[in-house]
Amino acid sequence: MVIGMEETLIGQTMAERRLYLRENFQALCAPIVNEPRGNDIIVGAWMCTPVDPSCFAGVVFFNNVGVLQMCGHATIGVIATLAWQGGLPPGIHRLETPVGIIEVELHSDGKTVSFENVASERYRSAVRVEVPVSPSLENSFVTGDIAYGGNWFYLVDDHGLELELNNVSQLMATTLSIKAALIEQGITGENGDEIDHVELVGPSKKADAKNFVLCPGNAYDRSPCGTGTSAKVACLAAAGKLKAGETFRQESITGSCFEATYRINDSGAVIPKLTGSAEVIAETTLLFERK
Incomplete structure (x- = not known):
């Protein structure tokens, strides 16, 4: 900060x-x-x-x-x-x-x-993306939802991969391949906005779902991703799988969790509410040498 x-x-x-x-x-x-x-x-x-x-x-x-x-x-x-x-x-x-x-x-x-969070939405559902260069996937394609939760996401459930820390290399390779395929095939968010996050979703032993999120800059999120959880909530709401006021818990690849609910505002939009925690671990002064 x-x-x-x-x-x-x-x-x-x-x-x-x-x-x-x-x-x-x-x-x-x-x-x-x-x-x-x-x-x-x-x-x-x-x-x-x-x-x-x-x-x-x-x-x-x-x-x-x-x-x-x-x-x-x-x-x-x-x-x-x-x-x-x-x-x-x-x-x-x-x-x-x-x-x-x-x-x-x-x-x-x-x-x-x-x-x-800001108003979130499922923009498109069941969007098929051809991913021929990913040997990790069961098929040469995936199907997922395009959703907005403050950033644009492509959310995939049918990846067939284990969302575990010891599988990060495979998860990174897969999500990078999906991201490249989205760009190559011209698949975007609304108004041509770039989909700069890829979210793999799977089962969790301690929450309702578990995710792995590829972020811009090609690093993976250690948290359950607030905007990604908001996007997932919007997808669940659109599919009739989560009612307003019900709680959805999402676990991250590292084991941390966010709780999420949502309400519908006067315009009919999904407004997610997320709960999580943070701790301060350092207070530092950064030094930069002018060259």
Whole structure:
């Protein structure tokens, strides 16, 4: 979480500030999160002043390859970090992101966070993708849903793979092949938006489902993925498999879990609510040599 630079992002909207970060500070994004300071799976959160005065803060998320639209697990991390710093009391607060304002609830333990994500949807169902170059798959194709949960996802259930940590190499190879096939076959989200996440879903022994998520930058998510869980909830809702108010628990490839429910807003959209926890593990000053 980048703090102390809240005034550096310029723009009349958070979407404009996201573009400003990409155009003016992109060169810093990868060095902040990558080795030797971190690793390629870390998501950064560049804090800024909010545009909307009803919000306590604004944030633009980024990773090792650029800026993001939204990030669920990073939202949980931001709120838990602000609580640890003493700047945010338990209760309900409003956080402004490039995709809209989200309501977050900090629980009394200072580590557990619930938040309502942006409106999520299943855009297309049962989309077949030919994947001839993946020897890991039972067939030379997969069928999945295209869904939005703050980022665009292609969600696959019929992969036939074991979602276990000792199988990460095979899971990475498979999801990379699927991602390449999506690009080659011109399969996109709404309005041609890039599907930059691939989510494999399977059974779990301690939750309702377990996932493996390939993220932009070609690293895999260690969390159950907040936007990915939101996308899954939207798919379950569209299929009539999860009713509003019912709880869906999703386990990550590392064993952590998110709880999710949803409501239907006045426009008929699915509004997921996720609950997870985070702990602060370091407070550091990053040094960069100007060359």
